Amino acid sequence: MSAELDLSPEVPEPTLLESLLYNGFFLGAIVQLLCILAVIKPTSNWYEQV
Template sequence: MAAELDFSPPEIPEPTFMENVLRYGLFFGAIFQLICVLAIILPVSKPYKTDTENVESKSSEVAKKSKAVAPPMSKKPKKETKKKR
């Protein structure tokens, strides 16, 4: 009776190319998701620059651009009316 029992491991077929691609794709996808979550949890601090000249020149440029782009408040656009026949 003991001779009839077969305790050898079952034969497992070799994984195909697409199974390997799927396995490693899922593995790299999981790593990418972990990196993204860690980037949200642990933000990288930027070094603070003390260049006051750059800040002043940028703020004056922004003020000049905003004045040129914004239309005057006193003038309202006229509404166009359809001509009646």
């Protein structure tokens, strides 16, 4: 048994579609968090200054 065993799994490179989906989910999550923050903490009372 002088031959070494290669136990590392061969993981294929992600396709373009998989990369777009992966990054799109993160971008969508960031947009959702920004929208939630905009609802929870509205901007200053700009309507009272007019």
